[in-house]
Amino acid sequence: IGTFGDEKLTGKPTDGDIREGKKTCLLIEAYDKLNEEKKNRLTQLIEKSEMTEMDVQKVKELFIEADVSNSGRNLAQTYYKEAKGSLDKLGSVINQSEMEFFEDLLNFVLTRRF
Template identity: 50%
Template sequence: MLGSFGNEQITGKPTDGDIREGKKTCLLIDALSKLDPNDAQRVKNLIGNPYITKEAVKEVKGLFLKSKSVQSCKKLANKYYEMAETNLNNLKPHVNQSEFEFFKSLLNFVLKREY
């Protein structure tokens, strides 16, 4: 999601990169499955174009929002976080505390990162 809705000054990356490159992100896959056929086709026609205009990027982002894909992808990320946390907690008796804390920190970083 950072590749489309992140803060460019924090990430150091433009927020149109994933759209320009046509990356098969969670946002894209989810949006295409939820949008009506005309909107889905519009997204397909726009993504992957290295010369896409700022207006067209804004349109794609608007369709991502319309489809509620941002919320769906955040929900999916949280689901995977909870699964990973459960598995990590199951490993706690088998690893030393510093290893456990390292992986716990890594898990939190991945979910909450802004860059």
């Protein structure tokens, strides 16, 4: 959400996760997809204590090259399906307004703009 999102919509800088070296789904999947040379370059960049704007841009370029920009969205869809299945199983023990609340929450999380 943060790396390729809109700062105005998310309320957080788009480079925050990269600068902090967070182990996001983008980073993990990029490591799975990149060749050794590019993995090493990504590691060098992510482990820097002070990243420049150019460093951040290079990390984003490696993410794009690894084709991971939709990883977060794909993961959200997977979790949505699992949560929806679990919610459907609760249909006999929760009332309709509770069901609607959780369905609305699931839909918000899946469709929110970033």
